[in-house]
Amino acid sequence: MFKIERIAIVGVGLIGGSTALALKRAGVVGEVIGVGRNAASLAEAKRLNVIDRACDLAEAAAIADCILIATPVRQMPAIFATVAPHLKANALVMDAGSTKQDVVAAARIGLDHKIAQFVPAHPIAGREIAGVAAADAALYKGKKVVLTPVVENPPEAIARAEAIWRACGATVQAMSAEAHDAIFAAVSHLPHLLAFALVDEFAGRPNAKTLFAFAASGFRDFTRIAGSHPEMWRDIALNNREALLAEMDLYIKKIGQFRELVAQSDAAQIEAVMQRSHDAKANWLAGDLEYFRDESV
């Protein structure tokens, strides 16, 4: 079994905190150092035994064998630049960002010739609750972590990153940063923006109180992700802009077409959309991925 002597968690929220707890439970980490903007939050992380102690970023970078950056993605460029001069030669750097091309570009600038030490990672384990109090050693159990390695990564660095996420209970898959950003613009970033927009639309109405009084479980689940962390999702929208705009345009087009079917009372085509959706959902929930088209390869 591998062991990380000392890990630095930069941004000790749901993701950073859960990683710390999962690695502690797996018994593969020595000391956990927390780094963050908010002293109260770091104190809470220490009280909850998520971290062993807090210190500043440069100090943490100088002594850590592994650094996990689990902040909103637009904080990462400054973090890469700060840690770069201090990094131990064999330290592994990972992020946990929901976008990857932007993070890789920032790492190339900030880490410069130390880019080989950076293995980009995206644990697919979001929740709409944020903060270290929500951290959970079991968060990654059965979840996916996507790695988007850079060409400079030696195989040992990628293997180490994989081992860390597997120790957290996740399965690990690798793909290009471009493929990652396109896939998650569709299945994650777009739905988040759609949910944020719907709740804000209703909350801004003169009869908002009545609307929310009669909103039921369907609305609650549809908009669960509209309770997500605003700063984190602002950064994702900004940093995966091109892929997200493409998805928004496709969805606006799709909804426009659906609107026309309703306007024309086209019963057969309305039901066809719903039936295809119903069947896709049922097959997906049953775990039958072979049901779906796979003509992209």
Added chain:
Amino acid sequence: MFKIERIAIVGVGLIGGSTALALKRAGVVGEVIGVGRNAASLAEAKRLNVIDRACDLAEAAAIADCILIATPVRQMPAIFATVAPHLKANALVMDAGSTKQDVVAAARIGLDHKIAQFVPAHPIAGREIAGVAAADAALYKGKKVVLTPVVENPPEAIARAEAIWRACGATVQAMSAEAHDAIFAAVSHLPHLLAFALVDEFAGRPNAKTLFAFAASGFRDFTRIAGSHPEMWRDIALNNREALLAEMDLYIKKIGQFRELVAQSDAAQIEAVMQRSHDAKANWLAGDLEYFRDESV
């Protein structure tokens, strides 16, 4: 305590079946008669003790003290016309449809001078699972039922309808059919169509298999309602068309505005939408309706 000697449930699915079970559990019903299109489904309902026996619609109408029509709404005009000649003078007729102006209009035609016996009802307790196997005596516990009485209803008929739904565990509220259809176009019908459209959009892509392979819990909850009953929702879309089109237009406009904020990388306004949505969601989940605007009265 009131008692219904004999209730006829027309359409023994999730809603009809759950009502039968709830009334049986409350001990306020004598015999439950099931009426439906599908013999196998009625046999299952009998096997599950949801109904005591099945019979045809005209016969059921002739002997029932209460008739609950829990079919997709576009089946209701024919059902009203069939039951009208057979109705007992003191029988109460209710529906459980998700749209109300259309059902009231159909009842006026089908029931004609017996319209006073019809109290329109909408139990707000949908699930994405359909069929009698999903019927649950506790489905209505803590849920709302909206009544949209017609001017002809005597107070006793409305009181009887209220008592029945209260016996099922629900709270009962009355409003106009117009108000009902506008509210539910927003908080229920629109989100269903948005979810159906999103799942169908991805299911139709050449890389659908990859998209569904990486879709996670946020997508699962956002699209839970995309697994709903296609025929039922087709009928809702057709029968609440005007209100739904108005909501679709407002949402398409809202998403278009959000798209422009992303296209312009307007960090402050993107975060503002997300923060307002986050705060509205938190207050709603906390049950604080006073947080919301109420300028419509």
